[in-house]
Amino acid sequence: MILGGGFGGLYLARALDALGVTRSAGVTLVNRAPAFLFLPLLYEILTDEVAAWQIAPSFAEVLPGSCRFVCGEVAGGEFHAGRRAVLVRQADGDLVLEADTVVLALGSVSDDFGLPGVRSHARPFRSLADARALKASLIDAAQRAAAAPGETVSFAIVGAGPSGVELAAVMADRLHAELRRAGLPPARAQLHLIDRLPEILPQYASALRHLARRELARRGVELHLGVGVAGCSAAGVELENGARVAADAIVWTAGSRPAPVLADFPFVRDRRGRIPVGRTLEVPGFPGVYALGDIAASVAAPATAQVAVRQALIVARNIAAALRGEPSREYHYEPLGEMMTLGRGAAAANILGLAFDGIAGYVTRRLVYLLAMPDPWHATKVGLSWLGQSLEEAWQAWSPLSPPATE
Numbered sequence: 001m002i003l004g005g006g007f008g009g010l011y012l013a014r015a016l017d018a019l020g021v022t023r024s025a026g027v028t029l030v031n032r033a034p035a036f037l038f039l040p041l042l043y044e045i046l047t048d049e050v051a052a053w054q055i056a057p058s059f060a061e062v063l064p065g066s067c068r069f070v071c072g073e074v075a076g077g078e079f080h081a082g083r084r085a086v087l088v089r090q091a092d093g094d095l096v097l098e099a100d101t102v103v104l105a106l107g108s109v110s111d112d113f114g115l116p117g118v119r120s121h122a123r124p125f126r127s128l129a130d131a132r133a134l135k136a137s138l139i140d141a142a143q144r145a146a147a148a149p150g151e152t153v154s155f156a157i158v159g160a161g162p163s164g165v166e167l168a169a170v171m172a173d174r175l176h177a178e179l180r181r182a183g184l185p186p187a188r189a190q191l192h193l194i195d196r197l198p199e200i201l202p203q204y205a206s207a208l209r210h211l212a213r214r215e216l217a218r219r220g221v222e223l224h225l226g227v228g229v230a231g232c233s234a235a236g237v238e239l240e241n242g243a244r245v246a247a248d249a250i251v252w253t254a255g256s257r258p259a260p261v262l263a264d265f266p267f268v269r270d271r272r273g274r275i276p277v278g279r280t281l282e283v284p285g286f287p288g289v290y291a292l293g294d295i296a297a298s299v300a301a302p303a304t305a306q307v308a309v310r311q312a313l314i315v316a317r318n319i320a321a322a323l324r325g326e327p328s329r330e331y332h333y334e335p336l337g338e339m340m341t342l343g344r345g346a347a348a349a350n351i352l353g354l355a356f357d358g359i360a361g362y363v364t365r366r367l368v369y370l371l372a373m374p375d376p377w378h379a380t381k382v383g384l385s386w387l388g389q390s391l392e393e394a395w396q397a398w399s400p401l402s403p404p405a406t407e
């Protein structure tokens with residue numbers, strides 16, 4: 001039984017199918033939503049560079065036919081005296097699922113660190129609904145600016161890690177495009193990026209940081225670094241030094257914590273709420289129970305999709321090995337590089353120590369993500385649709401018959 005159908009859970013199910021495990025064992029995947037979400041491309045919903053169907057294929061499309069899908073909310077589990085039972089809440093009632101082997105891959109949620117006003121005045125950016133709502137508020141802000149001459153609209157993004165930086169760049173591009181459409185200059189919008197650390201992207205190579213800083217400056221994003229956030233209010237972001245960054249809307253990307261439902265399982269958790277696991281990703285004291293991805297405190301691996309997918313492959317091999325009575329393999333963290341969008345049609349990548357941006361960064365990022373999509377048939381459809389979109393844009397830019405571009 002796999003709990004969670006994100007990068008860890010879905011890729012695990014596919015690997016179990018590829019290893020032939022599903023021929024001898026029933027595999028059930030439980031997830032609260034009926035579709036997988038390819039989070040690294042969520043930003044492009046704001047700029048209409050990707051469509052929802054491309055990054056959120058349904059499990060009916062990407063889960064192998066040999067696996068069973070249960071759509072429901074995991075609400076806790078009992079793991080004692082050889083019984084492994086998980087409670088799943090569904091629209092039409094509760095379900096108790098039992099299995100010999102259980103893998104927890106429930107991911108993380110936004111963390112407001114208990115700061116006042118964050119929950120009520122700031123929004124997270126982790127789901128399709130979040131992305132759609134943010135896009136609507138950018139369009140709405142430009143319309144407000146057009147209706148109120150002389151007034152500027154302002155957005156604040158808290159957290160200058162990869163999510164905050166990528167978001168600031170795409171938000172700027174969408175907002176500026178909307179302002180241009182209304183005949184207004186980009187100066188009618190202000191974007192603020194706030195972080196308590198003195199530098200953006202502290203975990204990234206300095207070359208990538210430099211490229212990101214350049215792109216943010218080009219878009220007029222104002223950086224407020226080295227000062228913590230004390231809270232959020234209807235007026236904006238309150239800083240620890242007593243200053244306020246005025247903002248009409250605030251996006252919170254400053255922290256994450258493991259899925260809260262882990263508190264309803266009997267496992268030991270670390271200070272950050274994650275389940276400590278050994279190198280085989282098995283939960284100590286619970287043979288046949290594994291934890292991976294954002295919820296697992298394993299070797300010093302960051303909470304990324306890259307890590308979750310590689311851990312899923314190790315867990316799949318270990319489950320197959322356990323069924324054959326063979327020894328388990330160990331997970332070792334190996335960073336493969338970083339990639340990030342830096343606005344519409346722009347991206348940067350750092351692969352094997354080589355940093356590049358521009359068209360090379362954009363094409364590399366798109367190709368890598370296409371290859372990383374969970375299902376080859378889905379990836380083919382997405383690739384063809386991106387190709388069609390690029391050809392259409394090139395034709396529109398070149399053809400004397402096409403109407404003048406609005407963006």
Ligand SMILES: Cc1cc2nc3c(=O)[nH]c(=O)nc-3n(C[C@H](O)[C@H](O)[C@H](O)COP(=O)(O)OP(=O)(O)OC[C@H]3O[C@@H](n4cnc5c(N)ncnc54)[C@H](O)[C@@H]3O)c2cc1C
Nearest residue numbers: 004006007008032040074106107293294303304305306308
């Ligand atoms: C906006 C954004 C952009 C990102 N970009 C990148 C990137 O470019 N590169 C990168 O490597 N990483 C990126 N990450 C991080 C990456 O997405 C996560 O580290 C990765 O998804 C972790 O995989 P996971 O399987 O642990 O969790 P997830 O992929 O989050 O999957 C968890 C699943 O469990 C489900 N679930 C949770 N609780 C319950 C419950 N109680 N009942 C039922 N279902 C439940 C969730 O709905 C979800 O489907 C990004 C994250 C975000 C938010």
